[in-house]
Amino acid sequence: MDYKSIQQLIKTAGEEGLTFLEIETEGIHITMKKGLEDDTPENSISVTSSSEILEDEKEERSQSEEKVIEEDKTLASKPIIDEKNVKAVNSPIVGTFYSSGDPKEPNFVEVGSKVKKGDTLCIIEAMKLMNEIQSEFDGEVVEVLVENEQMVEYGQKLFKIKVK
Template sequence: MDFKAIEEMIHTMDSSSLGYLEVNWQDISIVMKKKGESGLIKLSNSDNNLEELKDQVKKVKESKNDNEDTKDTPNINQEVKQDDNIKEIAAPIVGTFYSKSGPDKPDYVSIGDKVKKGDTLCIIEAMKIMNEIQSDVDGEIVEVVAKNQDMVEYGQTLFKIKLNS
């Protein structure tokens, strides 16, 4: 991972609503935190630094649990079901949401579109890799929650699909 990639990650995080990002790749760990939390950006490539980083992450997590101002942070373990006929499609990774394959191309799906299992709904770009997100159900798009070029978090709802009866 070169400095330019790290710099781009910092810029992307800064311009997004993302509050926490942790990247572990080969011998490098990067943790970024914002939104009123104490800022933390650290690179480590030795065992001592890694242990220090783990301690800092543990402290941040503990202070986050004690902090009552965590309403902005979604709890991805909590599943809210408003309608048994609605399936929420969540982001499987952190990245940039794209509703279409190019600037001059139409959206993959819009409200009211019928989709089948395996149809491409969007793309999420993570570390310069374009990941197609596909429907795992047959149904009709009732809501597109994410907006084109938004940063999305793991577990964040992207689409709501009304299941075929």
Template sequence: MDYEEIKKLIDDMGNAKIDELEIEFPEGIKISMKKNAEKEIILKNIPDMKQQNFIPETTNMQLDNQSIINSDVKANINIDSIQEEKYKIIKSPMVGTFYSKPSPNKETFVKTGDIVKKGQVICIVEAMKLMNEIESEFDGEIAEICVKDGDIVEYGQPLFKIK
């Protein structure tokens, strides 16, 4: 389904005597429209439009004298994700138990504020009784240690933030 077909469907919906329309196509595309709703049209699971070089145009289409596209749309911005962009994140390469020390009676590998070099061992993740040394992927300063000693960590879970 291309842009012109969607636009025609919206126009037809505006002229029809129905208040709500929901269509699900075999390709997995789903379109929902409601008259007198909070200016909403929902397009879900649209894999083929990318392959057809679908580029939506910015237009002001009308549905029963209501603007479908709301110019006052507010973006959901996650402040944490913006702040994390200034850090390099070292993530767990496996599921296991995080250890900040080589053994219980030794000092921690690193602490917040320490300068680390690429390749330096910064922690251990124990998986299936094997102790896996995790090395820093970056040069920099430890800005935050995201997990505590003895915590269970998941694959891809952030362990350290490096400045």
């Protein structure tokens, strides 16, 4: 059983919601447990074979498996955006991005907000001056690419807007 087969097995077991799986094939013994036990971590996987597996290789495989699972979760949670008719709003200056005029106020726009040309999208503070960044077109905000109070560069993408 090769490494990719083991990865696929782990992925399938996770998707099916299995809490325990034990397989022995081709001289390899695989045990997967999900859930809490006294001395074991929440999710544990052990692989042994007739030939010794170095501890470093086991750790490396475990980290790779975790990365694959995390990448799958990230891809699944990220909304799919049709890039057709989507335009980016770029920062015209270097400064600090603010999503609202005051921390107590709601954001100027969020994902799903309808905007018209000239609507304020955010404020960028540069040299103690507050610069309102306005929409260049009508449409709907489909993605906010920066966090509140984040430093932005000249030309950095701030928003993606699906134009009408």
